[in-house]
Amino acid sequence: MKIYIREAMESSSLDLMESSSWPQLGSCKHPHIFRVVIDGSSFDVDRRLLTENCEYFRALFQSGMRECRQDEIQLRCVGALGFLVLLQVLDRKQPMLNSDQIVEAIECAAFLQVPALTKHLISVIDSENCLLMYHTASTFGVWDLSHSSALFIRDLSPDLQDEIHTLPCALVDYIESLQPRSYMAVCSHSPSSELLKDLQRTVCYLDETSRDWKVLTHLPLSTSTTMAGLAVLDNKLYIMGGVHNVSKKVVETGFCYCPAANTWSIVCGPQQLRYNFSLIGHDGCLYALGGESNMKALSSVERYRVSDGSWRSVSPLPSPAASVVSAITMNRIFICLWRGQGATDIHEYVPEQDRWLLVTTLIRQHSYGLHMVAHKDNLYVLRNGPCEDFLQCVMDRYNLSSGQWTAMLGQYGNSKSSLFTAVVRGDSVFTLSREATTEFTVEDQTWRLKREMNGFGRIGSIYTFLMRLPKTRAPFIENSVDQNLEQNLRDIRSCHRISPQCSDNL
Known part of the structure; x- marks a missing residue:
């Protein structure tokens, strides 16, 4: 997409981009280009682009009025700086904004009715x-x-x-x-007999008033969280896959917990039976990334669109990988892929183009641990040290706007909590171990210890995430999902929106 600025704006308005980097046009000669004039600044823009993305211009160009046939239009309802932000967003850029830009961009989103601009503002x-x-x-x-x-x-x-x-x-x-988002945790659990009480078969939340962990709900008996994929999407918890004990027989169905109704339901699992994979929730979809099948690493990726309840294959990972580390920030999906010799590649998945883009590579040695979280326009890669220093947890920060890596100050080996369970809420990072739940404050060069609460006294692998819990919860009927399992499976099989391959796996 090409957008041209005809007249230079004041330097104070050009924090977003330099006008000298934009070609100058003497007139609008291309049949699809027309000029927008705002406060003495001119923008030559693709008419089709604005028709597709702006309700204001769509209505204008379809109105039959004189303006829709002109090569130039003057806008008085928005500022030039806000319109400039709009053009950047439509050009698939993701600018960080100062106060003036925010106000004008919101004004622009309101008057021109641009969902893409609103979506970007939410992301920052x-x-x-x-x-x-x-x-x-x-x-x-x-x-x-x-x-x-x-x-x-x-x-x-x-x-x-x-x-x-x-x-x-x-x-x-x-x-x-x-309601604020609560810090949540689930332990590794494999299906067991109903007669045996299993303390691991619970979803817990941190009560920040009492500084202790409490049980929110019990997992359905047929659910496994051992080597499963867990993700939160639209404030619902999804659990996909998982294995039965050492046999690694994959649980074929998925489960969804709705905190508002305090109920579990069954959803269709990925077409490719997989375990030890990553599940990401983003923009109305779940993504099942990599994992293993029959002890072989996978590169395949599947997307589940909640609106129609179907899975389909999308662009595979750049290389086969299990337990893919991921983070979402500014409405963008990022993953880490370890490729040996101290190199960790960070890739971005672009859903609109269905492709993976290599963003940067971090050269650091580590032994076994790797984790990533995001805060603002920063990605934090957490890792343990090399073999001689494996108890230390160190961090490197990658700034998406500047494209620069920074080694973070501080060694976290003495912390009682494991940073490999880190979850970001606002400016805080929550992490936990059996001994302590710790909250850090994110600062420019370090994470500063803010407070410690009671630990999560369970064994095994721990999944952590955030959810908003209702002030009052509906009563929970124990085992309601399991009692209706066969009927739920028949309902899934009979759904015309599920692909035959997925239905055959049930």
Whole structure:
């Protein structure tokens, strides 16, 4: 896509991009190019691009009015800086924004009705701009952004109490009506007899008031979390695959827990039976990445679209891999692939293009542990040291905007918690071990210890994640899923939206 800026804007408005890097046009000669003039600045833009992405321009060009046949239009409802942000987003760029850019971009999203711009603004909400995002989006009626900002603020409310109460009362009341995300944990569990009590067969949450772990719900008896894929999507917990004990017989069905209804349901598992794989929830879809089958590493990737309940194969991983490390930030999916000799490649999956892009490579030795989390536009790769220093946990930070690596200060080997369970909420990182649950504050050059709570006294591998729990939960009927297992399986088989290959595996 080519977008041309005709007249230079003031330097203070060009933090986003330098006008000198854009070609200058003397006139709009291409049949699909027309000129948008805002506050004395001119933009030559592809008419089709704006028709596809902006409700305002779609209505304008289909109206039959004189303006739809002109080569130039003047916009007075938005600012040039906000329109410039819009053009960058439509050009698949993902700019970080300052306060002025945020306000004008929200104004632009409101008046021009651009879902892609709203989606980008949601992806860059952080602790520094969330209050501005919330107030401005509420003022202009960009409700998706307003709600997302309110949720973010709710997660940070203990640290933003003074700032929150500078907002109008109605906005404060809305924030307080929401529930913050809770830190959750699930242990490795394989299906067992109903007659045997299994303390591992639970989903737990951290009660931050009592600083202790409590049971939220019990896993269905037929569920396995041993070498399974776990992910949260739209505040529902999905568990796919898993194996039965040492035989590594794969559980063929998937399970979904809805905290609002306090119920479990069965969903179709991936077409390729796999274990020791990664499950990612993103933008209405689940992605099953790599893993193993018959003790062989896989490169295949499948996508489950929740709206139609079907799995399909997408672009495979760049190389076969099990237990793929992943993180999502700024609405982007990133993974780490270890390829030996101290090299860890970070790839990005681009759903719109269905392809993997190599982002960067980290050259660091490690023995066995690798984990990745994201905060703002930073990726944090956590690893243990090489063989002679394997008890140390060290970090490197990759900034997506600058493309630079930074070795983080501090050695975390003395921490009671394992950073390989790290989960980010706002500006905090939660991590846990059997001895302690620890919260860190993310700072520029280190993670600073904030507080410690009771540990998670279970054995085996631990999956950690975040979910919003309702203030009051519906009663849970133990084993309700298992009692209706055969009927649920028949329902899945009979669903016309499930591919024959997937149905045959049930």
